[in-house]
Amino acid sequence: MYPAKNIVENAVNSADHTTLVAAVQAAGLAETLQGPGPFTVFAPTNAAFEELPAGTVDTLLMPQNKDRLTGVLTYHVVPGRLDSEALEEMIDEGGGSATLETVSGGTLTVMANGPMNIAVEDSTGGVANISTYDVNQSNGVIHVIDKVLLPAS
Known part of the structure; x- marks a missing residue:
């Protein structure tokens, strides 16, 4: 990853995020995520997508499901550049957790999950751990997560 490149330019070069x-391309979000931002992206790995029930990804990638796919993807994006230090401060100020509003209008909860680890909880109760923090981009920051976050239906 190269800090001088934007989120999409870097993501296309990540073997773990194909x-x-x-999905970003199918949803037509590439142009948005190449914009000035800044954005904080909680980026699920390929392995995270593979943990979804069989057929889920193929179904979401169908053109007739573009709105649902867009909702799932924008649920992983928060306005602003929230690096791990900013997330930790928010968690401390919140007494152990903090609520983030996503671009889709949903909410995520970040919380400490053991020493030196931040977890992200979605509105369905699913929890993803951040495995790689602070991947800086020209228009934001990416935190790699081990699960796909799902908004309430």
Whole structure:
């Protein structure tokens, strides 16, 4: 990853994020995520997408499901540049957790999950751990997560 490149320019070069890139392209969000931002992206790995029930990704990638796919993807994006230090401060100020509003209008909860680890909880109760923090981009920051976050239906 190169800090001088934007979120999409870097993601297309990540072997661990090919499913995410395909989904972003299918949803027509590439142009948005190349914009000035800044954005904080909680980026699920290919392995995270593989943990979804069989057929879920293929179904979401169908043109007739573009709105649902867009909702899932924008649920992983928060306005602003929230690096790990900013997230930790928010968690401390919130007494152990903090609520983030996503671009889709949903909410995520970040919380400490053991020493030196931040977890992200979605509105369905699913929890993803951040495995790689602070991947800086020209228009934001990416935190790699081990699960796909799902908004309430």
